[in-house]
Amino acid sequence: MKNQQTEHQRILVVFPHPDDEAFAASGTLAMYIDSGAQVTYACLTLGEMGRNMGIPPFASRVTLPAIRKEELAASCLAIGIQDLRMLGFHDKMIEFEDQQRLDNEIMALLKELSPSLVITFYPGYSVHPDHDATGAAVIRTIGRLSAAERPLVHCVAFANNHEQAIGKADVVVDVTAFLEKKMASIRAHRSQFQAAELVGNRELTYEETRTRFGTEPFWTYRFDQSGGYET
Amino acid sequence: MQPITPQDIQIRIDQLAGQDLYVHLELTTGAYASHLDSARHPASAFISNAEVRYTQGSISGAGPYRVGLKTTRGWIYAEGLTHVDEMEKERLILAGHDSQGKLIVALQLSRETF
Numbered sequence: 077m078k079n080q081q082t083e084h085q086r087i088l089v090v091f092p093h094p095d096d097e098a099f100a101a102s103g104t105l106a107m108y109i110d111s112g113a114q115v116t117y118a119c120l121t122l123g124e125m126g127r128n129m130g131i132p133p134f135a136s137r138v139t140l141p142a143i144r145k146e147e148l149a150a151s152c153l154a155i156g157i158q159d160l161r162m163l164g165f166h167d168k169m170i171e172f173e174d175q176q177r178l179d180n181e182i183m184a185l186l187k188e189l190s191p192s193l194v195i196t197f198y199p200g201y202s203v204h205p206d207h208d209a210t211g212a213a214v215i216r217t218i219g220r221l222s223a224a225e226r227p228l229v230h231c232v233a234f235a236n237n238h239e240q241a242i243g244k245a246d247v248v249v250d251v252t253a254f255l256e257k258k259m260a261s262i263r264a265h266r267s268q269f270q271a272a273e274l275v276g277n278r279e280l281t282y283e284e285t286r287t288r289f290g291t292e293p294f295w296t297y298r299f300d301q302s303g304g305y306e307t
Numbered sequence: 308m309q310p311i312t313p314q315d316i317q318i319r320i321d322q323l324a325g326q327d328l329y330v331h332l333e334l335t336t337g338a339y340a341s342h343l344d345s346a347r348h349p350a351s352a353f354i355s356n357a358e359v360r361y362t363q364g365s366i367s368g369a370g371p372y373r374v375g376l377k378t379t380r381g382w383i384y385a386e387g388l389t390h391v392d393e394m395e396k397e398r399l400i401l402a403g404h405d406s407q408g409k410l411i412v413a414l415q416l417s418r419e420t421f
Contacts, residue, residue, distance in 0.1 A: 125353070127337050131408040133308045136392040136400045137331060137415060168338075168351075204338045236342060270408070 084113050088191035088227070089157075090182065090214050092120040092170055092206040094148035095265040100232040101195050102155050102261035103251025104292045109156040110254070116159040116189055118182070119148060120210055125167040131270045143267055150264035154257055161185070171209035175216075182217040191227050194218065198231035198295055201238040219299055230294035245293030252290045259285065308390040308402065313366045316391060319399045320364040320374070323416050331355045331415040332385060353413075356420045359383065371403055374414055385414040 087108055091097055097105065097117055105115055124141040135143050145162065152160045163181055165173060186194075197211035211231060218226055230247055251258060262269050280288070333353035340349040361383065364376035368386075376383040387403035398419075403412035415421060 125333075125335075127335060127409040127411075129308070129402070129404065129408060129410055133390055133402070133404050133408050133410075136308055136390075136402055137333070137410070137413050138392065138395070138398070138400050138421065168353075203342045206338075236345075 084108055084191075084193040084228075086189055086191045087113050087115045087193045087195065088185055088189055089115060089117045090120070090185075090194065090196045090210060091117070092165070092197075092204075092210045093123040093126070093167065094119055094121075094144045094151070095123065095262075095268050096197075096207070096232075097155070097157075098151050098258070098261040098265055100197075101292060101294075102151070103254045103258040103289070104195075104249045104294075105157060106155050106254040106257040106261075107249065107251060109158075114159065115155075115157045116161060116185065116191070117152060117157050118161045118163055118185055120163045120165045120170060120178075121167040121206065122148075122162065122164075123167050126268065128268045128270070130267045135267050140267070144265075147265045147267065151261040154260035154264050156257070168206060170206040170213075173209075175213070178213045179217045182213055183220070186217065186221070186227070194227045194229045195294070196229065196231060198233035198238070198242065198297070201233035201235040201242060202231075203235050207232075215297060215299075223299070226299065229297040231297050232293075233295055242295055246296050247294040249292045249294070250290065251292055252286055255285060255289060258289055262289075308404075309393040311366075311370065311372055311389060311391050311401070313368075313370075313372055316366045316372070316374075316399070316401070320366065320376070323399060323418075324361055324364060326360060326418065328359050328361075328416050328418060329356045329420050330359045330383060331413060331421050332357075332383065333410075333413040334385075335411065337409065359416075374401065383414075385412055387412045388414060 122141040123144045129135040196214040197207040199208050199212035202208050335351035340347040359378050361376040361378045367373050372388045373386045388401045389404050390402045392400035398417040401414045402410055405411050
């Protein structure tokens with residue numbers, strides 16, 4: 077495994093929903109930022125179709141976008157992310173969007189930022205259609221760059237069958253030292269984090285927190301010669 | 308969001324009858340339904356900002372509630388409604404939340420687009 081703590085000075089994160097960063101990569105990002113990295117988070121939607129509305133519900137379909145926007149900003153602050161871009165796509169609709177428009181936005185970010193590392197979802201193994209479509213757009217766009225220009229791509233995968241298909245994660249980041257920031261990032265998503273399958277309403281012990289959130293696995297995406305999908 | 312008081316909702320439904328409106332209608336089990344439990348069938352549907360006009364409408368049931376709106380050419384129906392956004396005076400924002408607080412169903416009406 078490469079020495080991640082010092083290697084990447086400019087990182088681009090592309091996820092579709094506010095809170096994807098919190099669960100998937102907040103510890104890793106806090107670690108990189110602690111080593112001086114500049115992180116841009118391109119969040120494609122405002123998660124306006126989310127189903128968690130707080131317990132008891134305090135959000136509606138109408139108020140949710142503004143609420144999640146604030147939560148996202150608070151999460152980025154907790155992690156230390158310096159540059160948050162909200163791209164304004166509609167939640168749940170990424171797979172149906174104008175692909176050219178989506179790819180152009182991602183390409184513009186790549187050209188502007190020249191990141192050495194991009195973090196996104198692994199297309200096909202990330203459960204939510206928005207996750208898969210976002211990962212596919214990032215891979216497609218980076219695949220258009222010449223091999224020399226391509227940043228390293230670390231993908232998040234968690235579909236039930238993912239290990240059979242893509243093996244075990246080749247990058248497992250121990251984020252124990254940044255757990256406090258990670259939990260602050262998760263808690264910033266106030267309308268989401270009480271959900272039973274996430275954190276629930278019970279206070280977790282430190283040991284439970286560390287077991288559950290102490291490592292973040294990533295899969296390095298392997299482009300073939302032409303830049304396309306590996307089969 | 309506040310639990311629905313059907314009498315109040317009926318007044319609001321009557322106030323919005325007979326005019327051009329935009330509707331958001333949604334029903335969802337969530338994108339993670341089958342990921343968390345393979346026995347579950349993932350199903351979701353929403354339509355946003357469809358133009359409608361209804362001639363009559365009412366709320367019914369003992370909670371969760373049902374709403375039926377008779378449009379000029381057909382019907383709009385939603386079941387499982389539990390909450391209303393009490394801050395909204397012009398628009399009618401109804402939602403149904405399950406025991407975990409998750410949104411299951413939404414029915415919204417407005418004179419302006421959402």
